[in-house]
Amino acid sequence: MTTTLPTTETPGAPGPGGGPRGPGSAPAAGAEAGPGGRPRGRRRTPGRVAERIRGRIPERIRGRIPDRTPHWLSGRLTPADLRVLRLYLFTRLGLGLVAYASAWLAPSGTADRTPAGWLSRWEQWDWVHYRRIAEYGYFDAFPGIDVPHDNRVAFFPGFPLLLRAVHTVVPDWTAAGLLISLVSGAVAVVALGRIAALGRPDGGEAGPRAATFLLFSPAAVFLAAGYTESLFLALALPAWLAAKRGNWPLAGLLGAAATTVRVSGLFLAAALAVELLIAVRAQARADGSDGSDGSDGSGGTPLARRLLPLGWCLLPAVPAAVYTGYLRAHTGDWMAWKHAEERGWYRDFHTPAESLRNTWHNAFGHLQSTGYAVEFQLELAAMAVGVLLLAVLLVRRRWPEAVFIALNLWALGTSYWYLSVPRATLIWWPLWTGLAHWSLRRRWVKDAYVGVVAPLTAVLAVTFTSGHWTG
Structure with a gap:
């Protein structure tokens, strides 16, 4: 992929x-001159x-000649990209070692002298749903299924479809899922690094730092597991890059692909639309018109023509509509996806105050076992980070990113209680780019993050791979 x-x-x-x-021109530094003065070591x-x-x-x-070099000719990896990929591979190795250790520290069954299988450490919770969808579809029965409590339709089809395709080459389902996340994650971190570098003279340093903050975030284990976070980022972040470059067809197509993976693709579509409106307004001002006369001020081009790419920004809504129609045809319920979320994960609507109160009581009210209680505490911390991030984006008038974060917070903060907010932070790219830029202005930020926050990465990785993520 x-x-x-x-x-x-x-x-x-x-x-x-x-x-x-x-x-x-003079050979690049370190290049040895060959016959005819041509530097060696540089490929044509x-x-x-x-x-x-x-x-x-x-x-x-x-x-006077526009640069029309095809995109693929200039898409080679930069030194900053290579630094990001090197860090990514090292952290994948580290998480693999964590899974190996947990197989020995928390073996399955009662034979404590035999470690659990390494691949079994990644077969946790949502992964089971993705595999069942890939193997049996959304409505076929399989051994052990409890039909009244079958909530497979709560998961969008993008990841299971890709998993089924990769499984034709990689026979083991778990290995196929890990391979998808491995490749997707590499694409995602390079794209994140390039977003962090946009318009900055220190971009060569900002990109690797953004990747560092993401890869050492507390919930980073989900980027390695057979979950949707890596695949979503591998589609959503290049979509955002394409939009920043003004390539709206590519942005729309990638955004639509992201929506097949997670409903968050709709939030991305809203951010893309706001980004386009801001770009159109800025261009109109640069051309000497605010667009109120129906033109862009540079020769009578209708403003509506500049808004034509808005259709590409709305393209991510198509996969969601198709999936909704598919579920309606099989269940007779237009809201089958939402009802599955409510049955399985208590994601029915509550006011933000109710959701906060319920989460707080389960975190600190001694209503849950300590394992569950600490998970609710992590949910509260992640939500607080999201609210703070939204406030910063609003103050800095980063409207598109603010729309994306606000929609995420609304979806996560209006359920019965907070659920999966730490995982959701992984797709909040403004958080990781913002931390990277802040750390370049304040050197202590990176030290504080590595010293205080990053150790949670290992703790939560052990928690996940040992089967104790939910209590």
Whole structure:
């Protein structure tokens, strides 16, 4: 599975000394000159060929020629991307070791001299639902099914469909799920790094830092497990990058694919729409018109024409509508998805005050066992982080990101109690990019995060892989 990532590089970038990297320019530092003066160690990629061709054109002419280098020619990995991927692979190895240790520390069954299987450490909770959907579909019976309490339809079909496809190549279901998350996570962290680097002179440092904050977040174990977080991010973050580059068709298509994975794709669609409206307004102002006359101020182009990409922003609603129609055809219930959420996870509507009160009582009111109580405490902490993040985004007038976070908080904060909020923080990319930018201004932020927050990563990874996440 691959996802194209918009790049932060520009073809025809100046070489050492400020001049274009054309013929006759000095070899890059560390490159050995070969026969004919050509530096060794630099491959003739299509992107570099395009740079050299542009370098031969006089400056006064080159400035008038639009750069139409195909996207795939300039999409190579940057040094910052490679740093992000290196960190990603090391953290995957670390989580694999955590799962190995938990197999020995918390073996299954009573034979305490025999460790549990390593793959079994990842077969927890929602993974069982995803596998059953991939193997049996949404409505076929299987051994041990309790039909009145079967809530499979609460899970969107994107991940199970991909799992079924990968299973045709990887026979073991669990290994197939882990492979999906491994590849998706690599795409996601590179995209996150590029988002953090957008428009910043220190982008080469901001990207790896954003990835660091994400990969050492308390719920990071879910990025490695056969869950939907990695796959959603691998689609949603490139969609956001495409929107920032003005590529609305790509943004809409990737956003639609993200919606097949999680309902949060609809929240992404709302953020994309707000981003487009802001871009149109900014362009209208730059052209000398506020759009009130029906034109963009640069020759009478109708404002409606600039809003045509709004259709692409609404494309993510299509998969949700199709899935709703599919469930209606099989169950006769237009709200089958919502009703499954209510039956299985108490996600019926309550006011934010009621939801907070119920969560607080279960966290500190001695109503639950200590294992469950501490999970509710984590829910409260994650919700507090989300509210603080939303406040910062509103103060800084980051309207698109604020819309995305606000919709997430509304969905999570109006159930009977808070549920899965720590997992949801993984898809809040403004949190990780914001922490990265803050840490570049205040060096102590990264130290505090690594010292105080990151240790929870290992604790919760052991909690998940040992089967104690929910009590």
